Amino acid sequence: MRSFAVFTANKMSGQKLKIAIQKQGRLSDGSTALLKKCGIGFTNGFGKLKSEAQDFPLEIFFLRDDDIPDYVADGVADVVIVGENVLAESPQPVDVLEKLGFGRCRLSLAIPKGFDYATPADLAGKRIATSYPRILRDFFESRNVEADIHEISGSVEIAPSIGLADAVCDLVSSGSTLFSNGLREVETVMLSEAVMIARRGLDEGLQTILDRLLFRIRSVKAAAQNKYILLNAPANKAVEIASILPGMRSPTMMPLADEGWVSIHSVIGEADFWEVVDNLKQAGAEGILVLSIDQMIR
Ligand code: PRT
Numbered sequence: 001m002r003s004f005a006v007f008t009a010n011k012m013s014g015q016k017l018k019i020a021i022q023k024q025g026r027l028s029d030g031s032t033a034l035l036k037k038c039g040i041g042f043t044n045g046f047g048k049l050k051s052e053a054q055d056f057p058l059e060i061f062f063l064r065d066d067d068i069p070d071y072v073a074d075g076v077a078d079v080v081i082v083g084e085n086v087l088a089e090s091p092q093p094v095d096v097l098e099k100l101g102f103g104r105c106r107l108s109l110a111i112p113k114g115f116d117y118a119t120p121a122d123l124a125g126k127r128i129a130t131s132y133p134r135i136l137r138d139f140f141e142s143r144n145v146e147a148d149i150h151e152i153s154g155s156v157e158i159a160p161s162i163g164l165a166d167a168v169c170d171l172v173s174s175g176s177t178l179f180s181n182g183l184r185e186v187e188t189v190m191l192s193e194a195v196m197i198a199r200r201g202l203d204e205g206l207q208t209i210l211d212r213l214l215f216r217i218r219s220v221k222a223a224a225q226n227k228y229i230l231l232n233a234p235a236n237k238a239v240e241i242a243s244i245l246p247g248m249r250s251p252t253m254m255p256l257a258d259e260g261w262v263s264i265h266s267v268i269g270e271a272d273f274w275e276v277v278d279n280l281k282q283a284g285a286e287g288i289l290v291l292s293i294d295q296m297i298r
Pocket residue numbers: 022023024025026027063064065066082083084085086103104105170171172173174175176177178192193194
């Protein structure tokens with residue numbers, strides 16, 4: 001009741017939560033798609049720096065990813081979506097609220113072919129080019145290795161071939177950039193994905209808006225990680241088949257017009273999906289249909 005009263009109050013006062021997302025780059029499509037799946041519509045045309053959401057008290061700022069942690073620390077934005085790598089390189093007094101499951105990559109050490117590498121100690125005294133000096137320094141310090149870290153802002157992968165460095169530490173997703181530059185990935189320094197973070201000390205009205213946004217994000221994430229499954233089962237196998245399908249509470253079971261058969265409906269996780277389907281078929285399930293879920297409210 002109380003949060004409904006706050007929500008009504010901030011609707012009347014016009015209070016809006018300010019969110020910053022990457023303007024253009026690897027996190028922008030994922031961030032925009034996530035907000036849209038949460039039912040938050042907005043326009044983000046070329047060159048636009050700011051937009052107001054329709055039907056939700058949210059103002060959206062479009063920024064360069066490197067600037068995003070500073071904006072939230074300075075209070076220009078209340079919440080932001082940014083890569084864990086950017087936050088680790090530029091730590092701020094913020095709360096990490098939710099991992100978002102996109103923008104996945106790893107920060108890795110890579111060496112040119114022909115470099116004899118067994119452990120990070122083999123990089124002692126070597127020049128390593130990176131845009132992440134802070135994370136890399138911590139990595140080497142925790143292993144008591146002294147390496148010569150060279151901070152460069154872009155095109156890290158070409159540093160060894162132009163004689164600027166002996167090795168690199170850069171973000172990797174498919175690995176094709178390293179491969180096409182004759183580099184071999186040897187060590188994962190950190191794993192990263194997009195996260196939502198918030199500045200500390202939001203007032204009650206903004207916190208209520210944020211809680212509503214997080215509730216929607218968690219429902220969208222849960223839906224993406226699960227599938228809705230429908231199948232037919234011989235009535236004498238129904239209990240065995242239902243035990244393979246836990247569902248949100250327990251599977252729904254309905255008799256078919258054809259006596260001796262039942263229809264079973266449930267929700268299964270994406271991670272063990274194929275294994276569950278194999279087990280269902282072995283147990284006698286037929287006519288298996290699998291559907292995507294838009295929202296999943298637990
Ligand atoms: O203009 P702005 O400053 O906003 O963007 P940016 O160019 O600095 O960042 P951008 O868009 O490249 O990346 C934004 C965020 O996406 C990063 O901070 C990471 O959190 C995440 N991310 C995920 C990646 C990658 N995957 C990635 N592969 N960021 C960069 N890369 C680069 C990497 O630096 C290398 O050049 O892609 C290349 C390697 O890719 P593969 O597929 O060849 O391995």
